[in-house]
Amino acid sequence: LEGLLDGIVPLYQGSEDDFDAPSKEPKASVLTQVADMTIGCLVKGGLAMSKTLQSFVSRNLNYDPARASLVLVAVAVRCVSDDPATAKKAMGSTPTSYSSSELLWPVRALLEVGVSRDYLTPALVLINVAMPDELRRKPRETTGRRPALDLCKSMVSSILHASPEAPEQLLSLIEEESRVKYWQSLEHPTQLEFSLITFEDGRSPLLRQPEVRYWALEILHRAIGQLSSAVEEKDFMPSSWLQKLVLTCLHNAGCATDTAFEADTGEATVKADRDDDGSVQYRRRMAMALECVTSREGNGGLDFNLLVPALILLKSRNEQWHDESRQISTLMLLKAACHIAGRPQRDEPLFSTDMSTLMKHCGMTGNVAAAAFLIGGRDGFVLRCSDLLVKSAEAIDMAKAEQYILEEDLRLPSSTAIHDGEDEFVLTDLHRSVLWLLEDHVLNVHTFGEFHAVRVRGQVDAVFAA
Numbered sequence: 298l299e300g301l302l303d304g305i306v307p308l309y310q311g312s313e314d315d316f317d318a319p320s321k322e323p324k325a326s327v328l329t330q331v332a333d334m335t336i337g338c339l340v341k342g343g344l345a346m347s348k349t350l351q352s353f354v355s356r357n358l359n360y361d362p363a364r365a366s367l368v369l370v371a372v373a374v375r376c377v378s379d380d381p382a383t384a385k386k387a388m389g390s391t392p393t394s395y396s397s398s399e400l401l402w403p404v405r406a407l408l409e410v411g412v413s414r415d416y417l418t419p420a421l422v423l424i425n426v427a428m429p430d431e432l433r434r435k436p437r438e439t440t441g442r443r444p445a446l447d448l449c450k451s452m453v454s455s456i457l458h459a460s461p462e463a464p465e466q467l468l469s470l471i472e473e474e475s476r477v478k479y480w481q482s483l484e485h486p487t488q489l490e491f492s493l494i495t496f497e498d499g500r501s502p503l504l505r506q507p508e509v510r511y512w513a514l515e516i517l518h519r520a521i522g523q524l525s526s527a528v529e530e531k532d533f534m535p536s537s538w539l540q541k542l543v544l545t546c547l548h549n550a551g552c553a554t555d556t557a558f559e560a561d562t563g564e565a566t567v568k569a570d571r572d573d574d575g576s577v578q579y580r581r582r583m584a585m586a587l588e589c590v591t592s593r594e595g596n597g598g599l600d601f602n603l604l605v606p607a608l609i610l611l612k613s614r615n616e617q618w619h620d621e622s623r624q625i626s627t628l629m630l631l632k633a634a635c636h637i638a639g640r641p642q643r644d645e646p647l648f649s650t651d652m653s654t655l656m657k658h659c660g661m662t663g664n665v666a667a668a669a670f671l672i673g674g675r676d677g678f679v680l681r682c683s684d685l686l687v688k689s690a691e692a693i694d695m696a697k698a699e700q701y702i703l704e705e706d707l708r709l710p711s712s713t714a715i716h717d718g719e720d721e722f723v724l725t726d727l728h729r730s731v732l733w734l735l736e737d738h739v740l741n742v743h744t745f746g747e748f749h750a751v752r753v754r755g756q757v758d759a760v761f762a763a
Contacts, residue, residue, distance in 0.1 A: 418466055514602060543619070583633065598646030598647060598648075635670035
């Protein structure tokens, strides 16, 4: 308790008759003084009393929020100071080192004041003025050194956790020096780090903010443009960031991703794979991929405008969408996402799918398979079959492949040779794709009524498909 008594100050001095006044102002003044004094004592206690301090400011309604905020932001500045002696005194304890979370105990208390006393906007303004370098990870004016990345991310994360309105209020802050809004004041590497700050459930609140989302769309489009010009800058958009973006998009929509990281160890599954030529496993994994990109109600839908280009970039780099995904490849997840995109969702999506831009991305990268799934229906089916034909045959282009498929006579010209790398027939991924199309559009028809049903996007007439 050393130092706690330093927070005690003399209370209001007046006669007892003053408390009988109708206004009760002297009594209220005393309560405010007692509450402010309590905060002062707890602040003097440093890190050891930080949880008690947060509990007090969240429950007590008598302290002055403006005065408490000024005290807490002043202590926060001292805690993250480059001067060890200053930081040590503000922390109130003497360990050799502190974690980022421990250093920010005054910030968490300040945010608690902002939430519990409806004072969040002034509290954020104080942080913006007193700690602009920690809020943006820029070099400090006094030493020229950048704050640690973990410290800055921890501060922004604490702000985002404070309230549902906190992300919008954070982005509305103005940098004093440049007079630009918060997100524009960040450097590109910092934007990459902050954009995917997530909660415990994997969701990123900033990625749902229009300003941050527009920035992400812009850099994705730029990266895809670099692919077509053969001057890709992977440092500008690392594959690790793309992988995190894919997973965050799925978590934001409440998608079930657990099955993608599990190995098939069930006895029935192992036996089926042992007796399988690969086609059953292929269909099962495609079904898992479709489940993986199916959003849950009440989550604002899946943002395909971010997910699809991220997967296209990962596929072009031959990178897996997640290092621990044992069941679903990047291409499978991309096909599933394109298959679902544009279809009616379970609830109203926060952002409508820009199909024309996604098609442009597929064209710029030459990803015919993704484009076919985006188009869907009869045209998409023809494009998928044509793509398989081009990949399996020599001396044939996409236009000729479509022409052959749409004609009744499907015989290829004599100059066209089918790739045959083995004397004995071997089932390849191309064959499995054809079998999956056959089962999806022909063998799944069980009633005569399905031949005359109104077709929705993604469905193909079974007679035409056969």
